[in-house]
Amino acid sequence: MKRSVLLYQPDSYRTQLLAEFVTLFMAVPLFVAFLLPAEGFYPALFLFTGLGLALLHITPGFAWAELWRGWSNWRSIELVAASLVVLVGCLAVIHLVRPESAFYLLKQRPDLLLVLLLSYPVLSVLPQELMFRPLFYRRYHYILPTGWRADVLNAAVFSFAHLMYWSWIVAVMTFLGGLVFARAYRARGSFALAVLLHSLAGNIIFIVGLGAFFLVVNAERPF
Numbered sequence: 001m002k003r004s005v006l007l008y009q010p011d012s013y014r015t016q017l018l019a020e021f022v023t024l025f026m027a028v029p030l031f032v033a034f035l036l037p038a039e040g041f042y043p044a045l046f047l048f049t050g051l052g053l054a055l056l057h058i059t060p061g062f063a064w065a066e067l068w069r070g071w072s073n074w075r076s077i078e079l080v081a082a083s084l085v086v087l088v089g090c091l092a093v094i095h096l097v098r099p100e101s102a103f104y105l106l107k108q109r110p111d112l113l114l115v116l117l118l119s120y121p122v123l124s125v126l127p128q129e130l131m132f133r134p135l136f137y138r139r140y141h142y143i144l145p146t147g148w149r150a151d152v153l154n155a156a157v158f159s160f161a162h163l164m165y166w167s168w169i170v171a172v173m174t175f176l177g178g179l180v181f182a183r184a185y186r187a188r189g190s191f192a193l194a195v196l197l198h199s200l201a202g203n204i205i206f207i208v209g210l211g212a213f214f215l216v217v218n219a220e221r222p223f
Contacts, residue, residue: 025157033163070190090208101209121199133185151182
């Protein structure tokens with residue numbers, strides 16, 4: 001965003017950005033988690049994502065082509081190492097909380113697992129990464145803290161967006177994942193790396209058997 005725009009009307013523009021930020025990253029997740037019927041979850045999230053992408057499109061100074069910058073700013077060994085860490089973590093969690101579900105889809109429904117592995121990066125990861133990385137950092141950076149504090153806030157709102165699952169496991173996993181994805185985008189300057197890491201983590205979760213925690217049909221409100 002060009003600083004000249006802010007110099008022209010800084011207070012009103014910052015107020016607008018703050019209102020957008022609170023609505024998108026706080027009010028919408030609260031509404032979905034507390035008030036929306038389960039059958040309305042995904043339509044609401046699609047609407048929420050569409051609104052976010054529209055705001056990203058009209059963000060001064062943003063161009064979609066910039067998402068290709070740093071597309072190769074990563075090494076294969078990083079993805080392998082990240083995958084191993086996620087795999088070990090997921091195995092530990094599944095055996096602690098739900099050992100009977102370990103590798104359930106792999107053993108019982110490999111066809112469904114294959115569909116999930118192929119569709120998840122496109123239908124879920126890509127929209128989420130656009131919302132929580134470029135939109136978050138590019139449109140709202142003038143009202144955000146700087147450096148690692150921005151990454152922590154990014155991870156927090158990313159985790160908060162998953163409140164509708166009402167699971168501490170989901171909350172912790174999405175917060176930790178959010179920190180990694182945020183750093184990949186901001187510090188490494190690679191949207192592609194964030195998408196790759198998110199896709200790998202999500203697919204490992206499905207393979208190990210933790211995907212059940214990320215299904216709306218399994219979510220139970222504690223009230």
